Amino acid sequence: MSKCAEVVIIGGGVIGCAAAYYLAKEGVSVIVLEKTDNIGNGASSRNGGGVRQSGRDPRELPLAMYGIRNLWPTLSEELGVNVEYHKEGNLRLGKTEHHMEILQGLTDRATACGLDVRMIDGKEVREINPYLSDEVIGASWCPTDGHANPLKTTLGFYKRARELGAKFYSGETVLEIKKIKGKARQVITDHDIYEGEHIILACGYESRAIAATVGIDIPMRKELIEALVTEAEPKMFAQMLGTADADFYGHQTEHGSFVFGGASGMEDVNKDNGMQATSSLTAPCICRGIMKYIPKLADAKIVRTWGGYEDICTDGVPVISKIDEVPGLIIACAFTGHGFGIAPTVGLLLSQLAMEKETVLDLSALRYDRFKAVI
């Protein structure tokens, strides 16, 4: 038996669910296939919730800026789910002169793309956020950045797409994409065969093995990153925080808990038992980092930690592209740990690609065939 829709989406994460929503909204029939038992089980539910433009590569910055102008402000109303979007700025903190040089470089590149981001000194940092320690000597400040709740955003897209008629199947492992008469047509799973006019492949690192079944390779690797969450605290500050060193990032949620991500420096060699398990070294390391920047949080209780895989592209920005050699196939993967903030934009762009419409943004810098050897 084969199940048919105009578009078959492989991957039930925030990208797949967003694409399903924007397609279903236009009346296009959609099937979404998710390998695990849960919708949004990968990086979609395991990220820091940043909705940020500053610090982004100029190739993907327009996607972030478009989403913050046009999609994020009304997303809760559109989906009927409070996605807890707050546009209250992003501080990227520096503690040394070297940090300030890194921040200056990021700021110069972003302002060249028309983004309102500027360098501020320690005094101004503490006027914006009085909880930051004196070790912070400056920051880059982007007032239009913010954060949202990734769990509710992902499940909100899922819920609304499902209400609009999109079909979702979890527990379906995709084994292969099969061409018929030179065009991507069938998606073979361990249980069934699905057919679509267009196939969107958006399942993180796992996209690589599936793309290989039609002879396409996306040069990426996966890396486990970790995060922790505190008990609910009285409201302290609303900005998203990051650091020049990238040693931690996070924000206080609407619920009151703080979500912080960070690294132990041993991510490259993390024991990969396939379970997205946390290491005993990382969370304490994140705690030490946080306490240096925000001493007042030393008494906050940690209630939970988690790990998740990033799909890291060799050149640091995602692939969002039609595939010339495989007509009908669209790939969106290798988001490199900053896919959540641009997910609504990517979902919209994917829906436009699948409907053969002109996309609202130029995607030529994110093509699948941009990778070249050094010599």
Add this chain to the structure above:
Amino acid sequence: MSEVNDRSRDIGPFVPAEDDDMIICRCEEITKGEIRKAVHEGMYTLNEVRRFLRTGMGLCQGQTCGKLVKSIIARELKVSPAEIEPATSRAPMRPIEMKIFAKEAKEVE
């Protein structure tokens, strides 16, 4: 190989009940009605209900309400509670202050 879960199958309509106001997750104050409604909105697993409503995300980490939430989801889906996978358990076992957690290694001050 996991079971295929068709999220569009007919589980019947959401019918309000008298005890919908009963609090099930005490830490996050989530009611039975909210959980039942979430199932009808497509949240078919404990992890999904947890991520959508915050059940089991408070101080006790679901050690109190986990089984109750599971049985409510099972009843709405008309399946046995044994078919519903438990939510993922996560370190630390008990809430722990950041300044204590930070001292996991002896050499760290």
